[in-house]
Amino acid sequence: MALTDDTLQERLEEQFEELDLKISEELNELTVEVEASDYLEFCLALREKPQFQMEQLIDLCGVDYSAYEQAAGKHWTGKRYAVVLHLISYRLNERLRIRVFVEEDSFPVIPTVVDIWKSANWYEREAFDLYGIAFDGHPDLRRILTDYGFIGHPLRKDFPMTGHVEMRYDEMKGRVVYEPVTIDERVNTERVIRKDNRYVH
Amino acid sequence: MSTNPAEMSAAEIRNFTLNFGPQHPAAHGVLRLILEMDGETIERADPHIGLLHRGTEKLAEQRMYNQSIPYMDRLDYVSMMCNEHAYVMTIEKLLGVEVPERAQYIRVMFDEITRILNHLMWLGTHALDVGAMTVFLYCFREREDLMDLYEAVSGARMHAAYYRPGGVYRDLPDEMPKYKSNQWRSEKDLKRQNEGRDGSVLDFIENFTGRFPKLVDEYETLLTNNRIWKQRTVDIGVIDADLAKQLGFTGPMLRGSGVAWDLRRKQPYEVYDKLDFEIPIGVNGDCYDRYLVRIEEMRQSNHIIQQCVTWLRQNPGAVMADDHKVTPPPRSEMKEGMESLIHHFKHFTEGYSVPKGEAYAAVEHPKGEFGTYILSDGANKPYRLKIRAPGFAHLAAMEEMVKGHMLADVVAVIGTMDVVFGEIDR
Numbered sequence: 001m002a003l004t005d006d007t008l009q010e011r012l013e014e015q016f017e018e019l020d021l022k023i024s025e026e027l028n029e030l031t032v033e034v035e036a037s038d039y040l041e042f043c044l045a046l047r048e049k050p051q052f053q054m055e056q057l058i059d060l061c062g063v064d065y066s067a068y069e070q071a072a073g074k075h076w077t078g079k080r081y082a083v084v085l086h087l088i089s090y091r092l093n094e095r096l097r098i099r100v101f102v103e104e105d106s107f108p109v110i111p112t113v114v115d116i117w118k119s120a121n122w123y124e125r126e127a128f129d130l131y132g133i134a135f136d137g138h139p140d141l142r143r144i145l146t147d148y149g150f151i152g153h154p155l156r157k158d159f160p161m162t163g164h165v166e167m168r169y170d171e172m173k174g175r176v177v178y179e180p181v182t183i184d185e186r187v188n189t190e191r192v193i194r195k196d197n198r199y200v201h
Numbered sequence: 202m203s204t205n206p207a208e209m210s211a212a213e214i215r216n217f218t219l220n221f222g223p224q225h226p227a228a229h230g231v232l233r234l235i236l237e238m239d240g241e242t243i244e245r246a247d248p249h250i251g252l253l254h255r256g257t258e259k260l261a262e263q264r265m266y267n268q269s270i271p272y273m274d275r276l277d278y279v280s281m282m283c284n285e286h287a288y289v290m291t292i293e294k295l296l297g298v299e300v301p302e303r304a305q306y307i308r309v310m311f312d313e314i315t316r317i318l319n320h321l322m323w324l325g326t327h328a329l330d331v332g333a334m335t336v337f338l339y340c341f342r343e344r345e346d347l348m349d350l351y352e353a354v355s356g357a358r359m360h361a362a363y364y365r366p367g368g369v370y371r372d373l374p375d376e377m378p379k380y381k382s383n384q385w386r387s388e389k390d391l392k393r394q395n396e397g398r399d400g401s402v403l404d405f406i407e408n409f410t411g412r413f414p415k416l417v418d419e420y421e422t423l424l425t426n427n428r429i430w431k432q433r434t435v436d437i438g439v440i441d442a443d444l445a446k447q448l449g450f451t452g453p454m455l456r457g458s459g460v461a462w463d464l465r466r467k468q469p470y471e472v473y474d475k476l477d478f479e480i481p482i483g484v485n486g487d488c489y490d491r492y493l494v495r496i497e498e499m500r501q502s503n504h505i506i507q508q509c510v511t512w513l514r515q516n517p518g519a520v521m522a523d524d525h526k527v528t529p530p531p532r533s534e535m536k537e538g539m540e541s542l543i544h545h546f547k548h549f550t551e552g553y554s555v556p557k558g559e560a561y562a563a564v565e566h567p568k569g570e571f572g573t574y575i576l577s578d579g580a581n582k583p584y585r586l587k588i589r590a591p592g593f594a595h596l597a598a599m600e601e602m603v604k605g606h607m608l609a610d611v612v613a614v615i616g617t618m619d620v621v622f623g624e625i626d627r
Contacts, residue, residue: 026558026559026560027294027295027558027560029559029560029561031559055446055447056446056447056449057449058449058451058563058570058572058589059561059572059574059587059589061574061585061587063576063585064585067584068578068584069557069578069579071578071580072578072579084574084576084587086561086572086574086589090446090460090462093467093468095561097559097561117447117449118447118448118449118598118601119447119448119449119594119597121597122593122594122596122597123593126593130258143251144250144251145250145251145254145626145627146251146254147251154256154259155258155259161259161260161263187263188264189264189265189550189551189552189581189582190551191580191581191582192551192554192580192581193554193578193579193580193581194554194579194581195554195579
């Protein structure tokens, strides 16, 4: 049902000439990297324009890039946080991935897409909870997966696997108490990066 | 003081906030709902989730790729193999590994067995919530047979870890395990329980698919034209097609609203493009339509399983890719060859490194689109694993679905969503 025979990549390049998009195709999946300032406008156009019709936001998640390729001795110099969206168009049967790096590592803020796709509501709450990325304009930005009163953002790379506190029921006080963790972090298998030329795409 | 009766009653009306769960039997696990009620009508519903959050995504970042497969079983713990499937497919995509055709058929067959397993669980509990006890018992009777199949191939009734990158762990056994006699089991019971188990696993599957359509008829006799069932489900939780897309619905929830979309057909993976099956869709988008869609899906799954059995009988072969950088070498080879020994050692101590890049692969899970997004920096562990659970998006639409309904309908809506907290909380 596509209106033209152009591939999604060609249509994107044609439609968004003035935006600074980085489009790449890998494993038959199209990824677009968009600047945070153009993010909202870009998303809205993807949903509204007849040549894209991205009706559904399948997924939205945060990524913390700070330890990327650290095992190979490299140091990540770009922006620390990114938000990755997966979109689908039912009419054109196409998928698209959007990655947008969030400005400011100390207090990452990015506009919300709740007004474009309703399903973004909980996904953004999750990204806020796990990564501390704030979504500007979100109607109800509360924690979602972690405990009531939880401190920290567990999926950040500097958050330890064991967490900071453990919980137990205190007989004397007659309530649940939080205490610093007593277990040590343990690494069974080292993280290693091996170059295997057979798998270089 | 006013004596006007209208004003008096206005002063008495008060909104109630009701806490539902997290240990309510109809909450399907650990859902906590804060309901704001006007009399018996829901004004606001705020689901509190995360009570079963185990940090699967964080754990996966610290483990070799293969070590996370068992975690996938524990996500949606009523459709275990489908979860594994999405995860394994993503890894295969990143590695570019080809899966042998026989393994693809086995996977498709077990995906469909899992779909029946899931839908039986859903039907039983949904009916139980709405007040029909018998269906629950009927459904669990059939689930037992299917879980025996899980056990026959993987050794575990539920958490199978049967799919591996490159294929499946082992081929289907030639013998279907049987119940043994003991002092609590009479000879008559033993004979009945071992019915159809004399041959191979495939024989037993064929036996099951032969009798299953009749059993679905049984469930339908109890529900489809049942007046109480219809009163409780027709026109409850109506969602139209556009809203369903907006809310991120997938699977039966989307098809119940009349959108003809099924990944097995539209973006086929494994061997679904070679199989014959139909996609049922609903018209009204209410609980009753979603019920009909899922019932028909069970029949279609049964049909797919039959086709797989026929193919698998005729085509023996390998079930694991012959690429020992990714898959462990066979035990016999390992005892002879030095290289195989090294491969085996490397595979189980360090794992395999996945090339730098990212991939998203999704399967048509019984509940909707279940996908995993893996971002790899070239290491033997994922850099970021994101699990896209269908139930998460469905539950997020709770308020949209129950607003204006009665309290009792909340239970029907939770049932129709088919929520399982393992996948929602991750």
